[in-house]
Amino acid sequence: MAENLMDKANDILERAILAAAEFQEFDQEQTDKVVEAVYKAALNARIKLAKMAVEETGIGIWEDKVWKNVIGTQLVYENIKNEKTVGVISYDPVTGISEIAQPLGPIFAVTPVTNPTSTAIYKILICLKARNPIIISAHRNAARCTGEAARICYEAALEAGAPEDCVQMISAGSRDFTQTVMAHTRVALILATGGTGLVKAAYSSGNPAIGVGPGNVPVFIDESADIPFAISSIIRSKTFDNGTVCASEQSIIVEEKIALQVRDEFKRQNCRFLTPEEIKKVEAIAVVKESMSMSPFIVGQSVETIAQKAGITVPLGTKILLAELAGVGKDFPLSVEILAPILAFYTAKDYHSAIKLCIDLNYLGGIGHSAGIYANDEKRILEFSQLINAGRIVVNTPTSQGAVGGTFNMLPPSLTLGCGTGGKNITTENITVKHLINIQRVCRRKMNDKFFSIDRSKYMDENCNEADLRFEYHKNH
Amino acid sequence: MFDFDFNPEERVLTCFFKGRQDTVLSNQIAAELESKYEELTENEDKKALLDFSLVFDVKEVSFISSSFIRLCVAGKKRVKDGSFSIQNSDPFIKKTFKIAGLDEILNVL
Numbered sequence: 001m002a003e004n005l006m007d008k009a010n011d012i013l014e015r016a017i018l019a020a021a022e023f024q025e026f027d028q029e030q031t032d033k034v035v036e037a038v039y040k041a042a043l044n045a046r047i048k049l050a051k052m053a054v055e056e057t058g059i060g061i062w063e064d065k066v067w068k069n070v071i072g073t074q075l076v077y078e079n080i081k082n083e084k085t086v087g088v089i090s091y092d093p094v095t096g097i098s099e100i101a102q103p104l105g106p107i108f109a110v111t112p113v114t115n116p117t118s119t120a121i122y123k124i125l126i127c128l129k130a131r132n133p134i135i136i137s138a139h140r141n142a143a144r145c146t147g148e149a150a151r152i153c154y155e156a157a158l159e160a161g162a163p164e165d166c167v168q169m170i171s172a173g174s175r176d177f178t179q180t181v182m183a184h185t186r187v188a189l190i191l192a193t194g195g196t197g198l199v200k201a202a203y204s205s206g207n208p209a210i211g212v213g214p215g216n217v218p219v220f221i222d223e224s225a226d227i228p229f230a231i232s233s234i235i236r237s238k239t240f241d242n243g244t245v246c247a248s249e250q251s252i253i254v255e256e257k258i259a260l261q262v263r264d265e266f267k268r269q270n271c272r273f274l275t276p277e278e279i280k281k282v283e284a285i286a287v288v289k290e291s292m293s294m295s296p297f298i299v300g301q302s303v304e305t306i307a308q309k310a311g312i313t314v315p316l317g318t319k320i321l322l323a324e325l326a327g328v329g330k331d332f333p334l335s336v337e338i339l340a341p342i343l344a345f346y347t348a349k350d351y352h353s354a355i356k357l358c359i360d361l362n363y364l365g366g367i368g369h370s371a372g373i374y375a376n377d378e379k380r381i382l383e384f385s386q387l388i389n390a391g392r393i394v395v396n397t398p399t400s401q402g403a404v405g406g407t408f409n410m411l412p413p414s415l416t417l418g419c420g421t422g423g424k425n426i427t428t429e430n431i432t433v434k435h436l437i438n439i440q441r442v443c444r445r446k447m448n449d450k451f452f453s454i455d456r457s458k459y460m461d462e463n464c465n466e467a468d469l470r471f472e473y474h475k476n477h
Numbered sequence: 478m479f480d481f482d483f484n485p486e487e488r489v490l491t492c493f494f495k496g497r498q499d500t501v502l503s504n505q506i507a508a509e510l511e512s513k514y515e516e517l518t519e520n521e522d523k524k525a526l527l528d529f530s531l532v533f534d535v536k537e538v539s540f541i542s543s544s545f546i547r548l549c550v551a552g553k554k555r556v557k558d559g560s561f562s563i564q565n566s567d568p569f570i571k572k573t574f575k576i577a578g579l580d581e582i583l584n585v586l
Binding site: 355356359360363383387 | 572575
């Protein structure tokens with residue numbers, strides 16, 4: 001069995017390595033031609049793929065998945081199309097250093113069930129732009145739609161002259177096989193987007209990995225905020241694709257002095273505060289208590305479906321279910337990340353208590369991911385940002401769209417968000433093409449005159465201290 | 478070096494710290510705290526676990542050193558049933574305990 005898995009992995013990697021070998025001969029023009037063709041084909045398939053994704057996974061809203069596909073194709077393409085990724089990408093005559101981009105080789109990419117087509121297309125685009133073949137492992141519940149996205153991209157790439165097998169897909173049915181491929185010596189890099197277990201497996205494989213995991217996004221509404229605007233923005237974000245974006249709001253934190261106004265505004269904008277009894281019912285279906293993790297059965301479901309599963313009644317057109325909680329952690333299951341239109345709501349007695357709650361929520365499974373603040377007080381924005389451990393702190397912006405970038409701010413559009421060492425990641429950046437190239441530095445001889453002009457005997461003299469040596473190094477010659 | 482308030486009915490000792498709790502100050506405070514513990518305990522064995530609760534109030538504290546954190550851990554261990562808390566922390570102090578992984582153990586409020 002194990003041998004069979006290894007044979008299959010060897011076959012896939014042999015194909016990928018041949019594609020990598022051919023790809024490294026491509027110049028920038030050939031590369032860009034491939035990327036442009038893939039972008040065009042994927043953008044043209046945005047609606048078909050969105051519908052397929054919802055039909056197959058039962059998660060999210062097809063119209064929002066169209067937007068996700070637009071972000072993963074058009075916005076990503078517009079962001080990377082002019083990037084130099086082949087040959088000499090920079091030269092600084094002052095330092096005499098040239099930078100040369102080299103491809104990494106075969107990239108093993110894992111895609112999630114929540115964004116199965118957009119993440120696949122985005123990863124294909126950034127891999128091909130860097131001249132790396134890609135092997136996609138789709139989520140087992142999204143294999144058809146991810147496969148179709150990969151097929152469309154691959155055919156367009158081939159048509160534009162890309163190497164054979166530059167895009168391959170494996171079935172994620174077998175965890176053992178995924179791990180066998182991950183650990184294969186010919187994999188240059190793993191690009192893993194998913195849960196904690198997947199990210200850990202990627203980093204444990206022995207191959208370099210960019211693995212980005214879960215979030216638990218706290219959003220603080222300051223007294224200086226425009227409250228109706230803030231609530232409208234939060235709703236726009238949390239309802240987007242039924243809350244499946246890992247950067248979507250998870251908790252709203254307000255000070256007591258504005259709590260009533262915020263509550264009223266949520267209600268006015270068709271959100272529903274759950275009663276304590278209803279909270280218990282929603283907890284029971286939304287969170288697996290033993291592991292304190294969200295139930296997969298409510299991911300990306302509508303308010304109506306969640307209400308039905310929980311056995312509660314909500315008015316037609318309710319946008320979000322809010323649960324007022326008194327604390328954070330295992331006694332308050334709805335304080336964990338839930339990728340569905342359910343929000344935890346906290347009232348703190350003052351500003352400091354509110355920020356401390358945000359810190360607790362931030363550390364409850366979402367360190368390094370994203371956070372949000374609505375405020376018009378720059379001092380508070382900066383203080384919040386320094387206190388929260390998040391790769392992205394989005395200000396007066398829906399966090400789903402804001403963290404992904406490309407629409408509400410100038411962050412690079414990306415469907416894989418680095419969470420820094422807090423999230424066991426190597427970077428806090430939005431992952432894009434620059435993370436998928438090796439940069440060689442050609443360092444021409446540029447003598448350090450200061451170093452070569454010093455009286456070297458002084459460094460051998462025990463009587464010379466740091467001040468003497470500093471003077472020696474900086475003196476005018 | 479710090480103010481304190483002892484509530485004999487509820488048997489709670491609250492210690493009020495101020496300013497920068499750096500290593501030098503924290504080391505000095507350790508001795509002072511110990512003599513206060515011994516003075517207030519009704520236990521004959523003055524080195525035994527304390528028979529009252531302990532609260533460290535850090536409202537006026539602007540900086541804590543690792544020595545001060547050790548002082549808090551020692552306080553927690555010194556109290557019978559571990560009835561210890563840190564109150565009135567500002568968010569930066571809270572974050573320091575969070576990063577040290579001690580905010581829950583020390584009941585940082």
